[in-house]
Amino acid sequence: MPRIASYGMTDVGLRRMNNEDVLVILPDSPVFAVADGMGGAASGEVASGLFADAVLDEAAEGIPAAVDLTVDTVRNIFLRANHAILTLSREKPEHAGMGCTAEVLAFAEGLFVLGHVGDSRSYLFRDGQLSRLTRDHSLVQDHIDRMLITEEEARTHPMRNVIVRAVGIGEPLAVDILRGDAFPGDLFLLCSDGLTDMAEEGAIAERLA
Numbered sequence: 299m300p301r302i303a304s305y306g307m308t309d310v311g312l313r314r315m316n317n318e319d320v321l322v323i324l325p326d327s328p329v330f331a332v333a334d335g336m337g338g339a340a341s342g343e344v345a346s347g348l349f350a351d352a353v354l355d356e357a358a359e360g361i362p363a364a365v366d367l368t369v370d371t372v373r374n375i376f377l378r379a380n381h382a383i384l385t386l387s388r389e390k391p392e393h394a395g396m397g398c399t400a401e402v403l404a405f406a407e408g409l410f411v412l413g414h415v416g417d418s419r420s421y422l423f424r425d426g427q428l429s430r431l432t433r434d435h436s437l438v439q440d441h442i443d444r445m446l447i448t449e450e451e452a453r454t455h456p457m458r459n460v461i462v463r464a465v466g467i468g469e470p471l472a473v474d475i476l477r478g479d480a481f482p483g484d485l486f487l488l489c490s491d492g493l494t495d496m497a498e499e500g501a502i503a504e505r506l507a
Contacts, residue, residue: 300482302405304330311492318342318398319490322353328405329353329361331375334418334490336464337396345383345398345466352379353402361404368406369475372413375402376465376473383466397466401432401488405480414474416464419494421502422478423485428503431476435463453495 310317318335320343333349335342356375362368379400387394399416412420417434433439437460438452452458465471485506493502 302328306330309492316343318346319492320346320350321488322350324354324357327357327361329357329371329402330404330486330488331400331402332418332488332490333379333398333400333465334416334492335396335398336461337393341393341396342398344386344393345396346400348382348386349375349379349398349400349465352376352382361406363406365406365409365411365477368404368411369477372402372404372411373473373475376400376413376415376471380465380469380471384469387466397464399435399461399490400465403486403488408480409477410480410486412476414476415471416461418488418490421487421489421499423487423503423506424481424483426507428499428506430499431478432474436461458495459491 304323306321306323308317308319308321320333322331331353333346335346337345352375355378356371361371383397387396399418401418401420402413403420404411412431414420414432415435417436420431422429422431438455438458441447442449442452447455463472
């Protein structure tokens, strides 16, 4: 497997006392993840923590080298996390309604495999150009697709935080799975809306450059 350099960081920000984002970077592993909890109180960070546990459990079982099996592994991470969050929500009413948005990126056979649910995002920076790989599962994105509002209007829309798909909200869970070529020099960015709410894509591209 080609060498993959990785870096991650997270910050609680200026508005909250707790951080509901988690990231997973494992040494010598081709799988990476970001999850953003939702649900209020401490429940959001519980949900995103359960998603991280699902990534770690799948990684402990071994990430396959074949791309088709890697697709199954990425999907299984989401399904495992979805089941774990729903189970805890039923067992502990104080966590009812919690969930998370999430991105999982893995590499196999010269390709990338990306799993996506919610309004966290994944980007690819290649040859000086930034491409958004994922589509937000959000109310404002639906409005954009229907040409009811513009991208600029969406940034300040009062319903911009309404998510229409998330991990841990119900079953079955639909997971967006994407795959594509991975070339030397590619930069992949997985992030929560904590970044994209604050920084426009032009600024993100400048920083990656």
